[in-house]
Amino acid sequence: MKVPAAEPVAPSPLPTPTPSEAAPTPAATQQIQPHFTLTGPITQGGALLGTAPEGTTFLTFDGESIPVAPDGRFLIAFDRDAGDSATLVARLRDGREIRKELTVSPRAWRIERIDSLRPRSQVSDAWRRRRAGEIEQIVAARAMQTGAEGWRQDFLWPVTGRISGLFGAQRVYGGEPASYHSGIDIARPSGTPVLAPADGVVILAAEQPFSLExxxxxxxxxxxxxxxxxxxxRIDVKVGEHIRRGQRVGAIGQSGSATGPHLHWSLKWNDARIDPLLIAGPMPAAQ
Structure with missing residues (x-):
């Protein structure tokens, strides 16, 4: 059976696009601004993981140069006594600068005021010389660049238990503030295993006890x-050893200046002391 040919139909004219439907012009595309992405608490003692704007060649945080990983990721943190604002500036390969102003929220630290004067301990010249050598080792260790990638990970608690000392707590003797507590204390019996909170490289392992630490x-x-x-x-690892998150690295004790067995865990980013509680999250039930 022969199918009759269809009659030709004139094509309908295409509708003229409205301005909102029109394809973006090159000028409109250039108006899209690169931006920062940040994750974490913007507060005293907190740390942020960030991604720099695409095309970033140089990044500063309050005027200090900050390294940026090949994938654009970076880390910044705020000291316990950080001011109320901070500034990120990314310089792009096309010469532009992208700025981001950060408002840093304050924390209410545990302050214990004591009317009497601060007790003074007598130390010998030999102790001062020993202490100076210990501080030199700590400063040299913190200056090491190992290329570790643990900063990208979710941190776990190195040990679980009762928190017996909070980060940032401070005593004030007769109006004179003493040094604040630079870490967090977890009370557990001697010998309790201590785990690495994230991947890392051992930069100091004191075989001989330091006077305070x-x-x-x-x-x-x-x-x-x-x-x-x-x-x-006890310390179960050696300087230069690459450590995996959750690996056993030592055991709780009370060596140095300690009145009972506990772990003092402190975190530092460059010169900023930060709160482990904000990095590892709420303390889970003790295992």
Whole structure:
């Protein structure tokens, strides 16, 4: 059976696009601004993971140069006594600068005011010389660049238990403030295993107890972030060893200046001391 040919139909004219439907012009495309992405609390003692704007060649944080990973990721943190604002500036390969102003929220620290004057301890010249050497080792360790990638990870608690000392707590004697507590204390029996909170490289492992810290272990997590574990009874790793998150690195003790067995865990990013509680999250139930 022969199918009759269809009659030709004139094509309908295409509708003229409205301005909102029109394809974007090159000028409109150029108006899209690159931006920062940030994750974490913008507060005293907090740390942020960020991604720099696409095309960033140089990044500063309050005027200081900040390293940026090949994928654009970076880390910044705020000291316990950080001011109320901070500025990120990214310089792009086309010469533009992208600025981001950060409002840093204050924290209410635990302050204990004591009417009497601060007790003074008598120390010998020999102790001062010993202490100076210990501080030199700590400063040299923190200056090491290992390329560790633990800064990208979710941190876990190196040990679980009762928190017996909070980061930032401070005593004021007769109006004179003493040094604030630079880490967090977790009370557990001597011998309790201590785990690495994130990947890292051992940058200090004090075989001989330091005068204050006792057996001190330090891990570099990369990008200027490092952990310190104080008062250990034992250190199970060596300087230069690459450590995995959750790996056993030592055991709780009360070496150095400690009145009982506990772990003092402190975190530092460059010169900023930061709160482990904000990095690892709420303390889980003790295992």
């Amino acid at each position: 006792g057996h001190l272990l330090m891990l570099d997590h990369g990008m200027g972030l490092n952990s310190a574990f104080l008062h250990l009874s």
